[in-house]
Amino acid sequence: MSSLPVRPAFFLLTLLVAGHLAAQNASNSPAAASSPKAKTPDFIPPHPDDSAAARVVDPEHPVSSVPGETKARRDARMGWWRDAKFGMFIHWGVYSVPAGYYKDKPVPGIGEWIMNKGKIPMSDYKGFAKDFTADKFNAAAFVAAAKSAGMKYIVITSKHHDGFAMFDTKVNGWSIVRATPFGRDPLKELAEECRKQGVKLGFYYSQAQDWNNGGSAAGGKWDKAQEHDMDDYIDKTAIPQITEILTNYGTDTPAVVWWDTPKDITKERAARIDAVVQKLRPGLIQNNRLGGGTKGDTETPEQHIPAQGYPGRDWEACMTLNDTWGFKKDDHHWKSTETIIRNLSDIASKGGNYLLNVGPDSHGEIPVDSVKRLAEVGEWMKVNGEAIYGTTATPFGEEFGKPVEGKTGYGTKTEVSSQNEWRATKKPGHIYLIVFKWPSDGAFHAPAVKEKITGASLLADPSAKLTVTQDEAGTTISGLPAKAPDTIASVIDLKL
Numbered sequence: 001m002s003s004l005p006v007r008p009a010f011f012l013l014t015l016l017v018a019g020h021l022a023a024q025n026a027s028n029s030p031a032a033a034s035s036p037k038a039k040t041p042d043f044i045p046p047h048p049d050d051s052a053a054a055r056v057v058d059p060e061h062p063v064s065s066v067p068g069e070t071k072a073r074r075d076a077r078m079g080w081w082r083d084a085k086f087g088m089f090i091h092w093g094v095y096s097v098p099a100g101y102y103k104d105k106p107v108p109g110i111g112e113w114i115m116n117k118g119k120i121p122m123s124d125y126k127g128f129a130k131d132f133t134a135d136k137f138n139a140a141a142f143v144a145a146a147k148s149a150g151m152k153y154i155v156i157t158s159k160h161h162d163g164f165a166m167f168d169t170k171v172n173g174w175s176i177v178r179a180t181p182f183g184r185d186p187l188k189e190l191a192e193e194c195r196k197q198g199v200k201l202g203f204y205y206s207q208a209q210d211w212n213n214g215g216s217a218a219g220g221k222w223d224k225a226q227e228h229d230m231d232d233y234i235d236k237t238a239i240p241q242i243t244e245i246l247t248n249y250g251t252d253t254p255a256v257v258w259w260d261t262p263k264d265i266t267k268e269r270a271a272r273i274d275a276v277v278q279k280l281r282p283g284l285i286q287n288n289r290l291g292g293g294t295k296g297d298t299e300t301p302e303q304h305i306p307a308q309g310y311p312g313r314d315w316e317a318c319m320t321l322n323d324t325w326g327f328k329k330d331d332h333h334w335k336s337t338e339t340i341i342r343n344l345s346d347i348a349s350k351g352g353n354y355l356l357n358v359g360p361d362s363h364g365e366i367p368v369d370s371v372k373r374l375a376e377v378g379e380w381m382k383v384n385g386e387a388i389y390g391t392t393a394t395p396f397g398e399e400f401g402k403p404v405e406g407k408t409g410y411g412t413k414t415e416v417s418s419q420n421e422w423r424a425t426k427k428p429g430h431i432y433l434i435v436f437k438w439p440s441d442g443a444f445h446a447p448a449v450k451e452k453i454t455g456a457s458l459l460a461d462p463s464a465k466l467t468v469t470q471d472e473a474g475t476t477i478s479g480l481p482a483k484a485p486d487t488i489a490s491v492i493d494l495k496l
Contacts, residue, residue: 090157091160111325132181142360145374147378163211208291212226259286265290298316300318303409314352314353323409348387349393350400383486393426395424431453435484449470457493458485458492466480
């Protein structure tokens, strides 16, 4: 659940003081160290699985946006997110109008950063809003595209670094409702449609960088009109808008808040922001990008898959379908369906979630190439989704090989897995072997399995008669067809 019950005020204040003092001694969490002005209600409600013996910090996930959270409470709060595994990121904003060009010249870099990379003056950039028509936007189509891929949640940019609000903010006029011909709140329409189609909706919000409303700017500001006091921006723009997105879309929305690039966010500034979250949406899932030393709930590797995942942390790899997040009309470097499916399998096998981005254009349409690939991934998920949804990380690990140097989607160095022939996931009663390189001899060899295997089958061909032998040296599945059931990834279900 994204919203948890609130206790009576006198009880809350008692728990607040005790809990926050204890957390402050144990960590440097800004939420724990917030000033008296930022008092928040208790956001750790009793859980039926709690007991005196169990009231210790979750040993499997010791870092949390909720200080002192027990394993039972964290499992309940994070359960839907962990089971979902696959979500859609949407970067949509006024930057889709220039679409990578300024004064008829291409601006290098990712689309949503065009104002910064092109050093576009505020007055020029705001002129793009009149052409942001969103005339073909259809909330049902957005959600349907996500569902067609098997995605269980959506995270959309409510405000990116250009400060343009993609919702009906009352803080200023720099929004899709007041500054564009569209004149509607797409987040409201998406929230309603997500409920209809059974998809969770989360909001991205740029809490620090804001190139039009006085926030920070990576690389420094380039327009005198941008000069502004950061604390004034936090108090008069960021916090009021965060309040709006946390309260205007129902008790179930947002299901996640996704912060980004915490430039100039100090411990004290982060505490002020977090206090608002804990007051209005206690227990809301937060990522690790608020700033000020906060760790949030989830790690967020960007444009790469960590070689070993993040043991002891919930994590979510965010990646693009091409080379940009926001729409660029010249970027047609699309990832193949094979790459997407194998990325998803790799991420799930390491215990993570896959947040895959689409960048709609200024008319409000997701590029056709994106929609096509999502549908193709969905066809694979219809057959093999049980090897992804609700699973935990591999019981093995040998299949990753030793970490080696690789590159992120930005071309920077990182560590990646050296072996990529197969992956594995697990859930109660099952181990799933997701095979990329199909064996030519009709037998697949896996490491030893501690539990007794009672049977094996192919998800794509349940009629296939497979046999299993296991001992301390390893596990062998025989009787596999000569041809892989799926050319991209075939799944063997080991029943325990």
